[in-house]
Amino acid sequence: MSWNTLSYLGDSMLLIPTAVIIALVMPWKNNDRRAVWFWIVVFCLAGALVSLSKIAFMGFGIGSARFNFTGFSGHSAMSATLWPVMFWLLSGRLASMARVTAVAVGYLIPLMVGFSRLELDVHSTSEVVSGLLLGYTLSSAFLISQRSSQLKGFSVVQLCVALLVPVLLFSHGRLATTQGFLINLSKEITGLKKPFTRTELLKQH
Known part of the structure; x- marks a missing residue:
């Protein structure tokens, strides 16, 4: 599996x-x-915090040259935030050990995504680590809130239906345009002709 393929597991077009x-x-x-309302709040909060951190840097130059930080890694x-919850939900009626394994896979996938972002040289270590910490905090908070809930199992047909769209999107591999949207939004908010860049941040340092 290539780094780009692993990275796609964190792309907004899929997530x-x-x-x-x-x-x-x-x-x-x-x-x-x-x-469901807890989940909507958790996922939207993750997206909002990632977006705000990127707008803060691209629009206002708020970042850290020392830590090479320009905002949370959105993919990470x-x-x-998503994969631990997804695997928890799908494994609801499996045996205890199988459920633990499934959720562990849900926590492992983001680590692979984060590592792929480093290998592709699109994020710094601080951005990936902080992104993972943010996402893991939110997904773990959701799972803790659900520790007393009871889940129903999925039949094979139900599982196939639930996974149909994600599998089709993954096989297609079309990337989201969220970064371009945030760049344009940053310029609209601040009136800048071009956003702040990592190069400018590191030059200041």
């Missing part, structure tokens, strides 16, 4: 539709009726 599927399935498979943060 946002998958997050919507989780929200649609949650009330059906979880006896805690509040869970969003994947760490």
